Amino acid sequence: MDYDRIILEMLDRIKSLEDEVAALKNNSLNSNDRNEPIKSSKKYRRLTELLTNAEGKPVSISFGDIEKAIGFSLPDSAREHRAFWANTTTHSIALSWLSVGYKTVDVDLEKEIIVFEK
Numbered sequence: 001m002d003y004d005r006i007i008l009e010m011l012d013r014i015k016s017l018e019d020e021v022a023a024l025k026n027n028s029l030n031s032n033d034r035n036e037p038i039k040s041s042k043k044y045r046r047l048t049e050l051l052t053n054a055e056g057k058p059v060s061i062s063f064g065d066i067e068k069a070i071g072f073s074l075p076d077s078a079r080e081h082r083a084f085w086a087n088t089t090t091h092s093i094a095l096s097w098l099s100v101g102y103k104t105v106d107v108d109l110e111k112e113i114i115v116f117e118k
Contacts (some may be wrong), residue, residue, distance in 0.1 A: 040099035041092035046070045048096040056118045059102070063112040082107050085114055 040048040046069045051059060067073055078084045078093075085107045088094050097103065097116050106115040 038089060038095060038099040041095045044070055044093050044096035047093070048100055051097055051100050051102050051116060054116075056101075058105075058118075059116045061114060061116070063114070066114075079109060079112060082109060 047066060050061075050069050063074055063078060075084070084091070084093070085104045086094060087098060087103045089098060094104075101118050102116040103118075104114055105117045106113075108114075
């Protein structure tokens with residue numbers, strides 16, 4: 001086998017991936033530089049209100065209490081996948097906390113508790 005060729009191809013691929021990541025980071029930074037506020041989803045507005053009322057203090061809340069606040073059950077993925085609670089603007093529920101400056105800092109899927117902090 002030509003190990004040198006394989007290593008060079010792998011290095012080229014790594015460089016390509018690094019360039020793609022840099023471009024994605026630049027797009028993210030540029031969109032945030034526009035000072036466009038993050039808008040909360042209407043579906044989860046009651047969670048947004050709950051966090052707003054916390055006045056910047058950390059909030060530890062159970063999934064059940066979130067369901068009471070929003071008036072409907074969370075999807076199964078909320079209890080099965082940590083990624084459901086990711087701080088990303090691509091998920092409507094995340095917009096409910098990101099829009100008021102909160103981020104998830106701890107998620108305990110077993111105890112069904114999430115902690116938000118500013």
